[in-house]
Amino acid sequence: MSSIFDSYSRLMRFPPVIIRYDRIASTNTEAAEQARRGAPEGVCIVARAQTSGRGRQGRTWASPPDAGLYFSIILRPTVEERWWPLISLIGALAARDALRIVCSVEADIKWPNDLLINGKKICGVLAETVEAEGGRACVLGVGINLRSIGWPTELAASATSVEAETGAVPDGERLLQALINALDAWYALLHTETGPEAIRRAWEHRSSYAFGKRVRVAVEGRTVQGTTRGLEPTGALRLETESGEMLHLYSAEIMELRELETGGDPDSRRSDPG
Numbered sequence: 001m002s003s004i005f006d007s008y009s010r011l012m013r014f015p016p017v018i019i020r021y022d023r024i025a026s027t028n029t030e031a032a033e034q035a036r037r038g039a040p041e042g043v044c045i046v047a048r049a050q051t052s053g054r055g056r057q058g059r060t061w062a063s064p065p066d067a068g069l070y071f072s073i074i075l076r077p078t079v080e081e082r083w084w085p086l087i088s089l090i091g092a093l094a095a096r097d098a099l100r101i102v103c104s105v106e107a108d109i110k111w112p113n114d115l116l117i118n119g120k121k122i123c124g125v126l127a128e129t130v131e132a133e134g135g136r137a138c139v140l141g142v143g144i145n146l147r148s149i150g151w152p153t154e155l156a157a158s159a160t161s162v163e164a165e166t167g168a169v170p171d172g173e174r175l176l177q178a179l180i181n182a183l184d185a186w187y188a189l190l191h192t193e194t195g196p197e198a199i200r201r202a203w204e205h206r207s208s209y210a211f212g213k214r215v216r217v218a219v220e221g222r223t224v225q226g227t228t229r230g231l232e233p234t235g236a237l238r239l240e241t242e243s244g245e246m247l248h249l250y251s252a253e254i255m256e257l258r259e260l261e262t263g264g265d266p267d268s269r270r271s272d273p274g
């Protein structure tokens with residue numbers, strides 16, 4: 001069976017330039033700053049630690065030294081803007097590929113782009129648009145938990161790391177290279193005619209949240225419960241509410257109802273581990 005990896009040698013889009021820091025506030029913030037100043041597509045910012053790591057929905061991303069892969073890349077997509085939401089899905093697909101290839105770890109994708117193992121988070125993705133010199137750019141940030149060290153104690157129950165899952169400290173450098181290769185391939189695919197549809201299907205195939213998952217979500221100040229019904233072509237999650245309404249979610253925090261019944265509380269997660 002052919003896979004996305006068979007196409008790696010044909011589908012390359014940017015030569016990566018990696019800029020490394022021992023410590024930085026946030027790789028996403030630095031990448032955005034460089035994009036604003038005109039840095040080209042493919043510039044990657046990698047740090048051993050972040051002092052103000054940022055997560056989705058305004059949360060912080062705890063980033064202790066050498067406990068995670070903290071990575072951001074500048075992208076300057078030339079596809080129509082309606083496809084841009086797929087970039088954050090690509091982040092999750094690429095991180096999932098890298099974890100599988102380098103660490104033999106199989107992660108589930110929770111919409112839109114959290115990677116989970118047995119319900120615990122191992123990776124998060126933060127995609128941001130930047131009004132930059134040379135046009136609007138996108139910064140795609142990925143945080144992968146390598147080791148469960150230095151985390152805030154309250155997160156131990158909801159997070160995991162490669163070391164915790166495999167018993168071995170992963171080779172961060174190999175994981176970084178695999179992540180960049182996978183990102184490059186998925187991103188090149190996005191720029192083909194059938195790419196958006198292929199990305200949507202690939203995401204649906206790799207996520208247990210795509211179809212038939214009962215979830216609760218806060219939307220525009222109200223909390224609704226419903227069942228997931230796959231993705232819209234542009235990456236929005238279709239949620240059929242209990243009253244039969246079909247919502248299209250672009251940005252929200254969903255919570256599996258089974259988790260809620262067993263004591264999980266989406267609002268209690270003030271920060272995510274890095």
Ligand code: BTN
Nearest residue numbers: 026028054055056071124141143
């Ligand atoms: C989330 O799940 O909330 C997204 C977390 C994204 C964290 C990464 S770590 C590298 C990059 N720099 C940041 O400040 N955030 C992202």
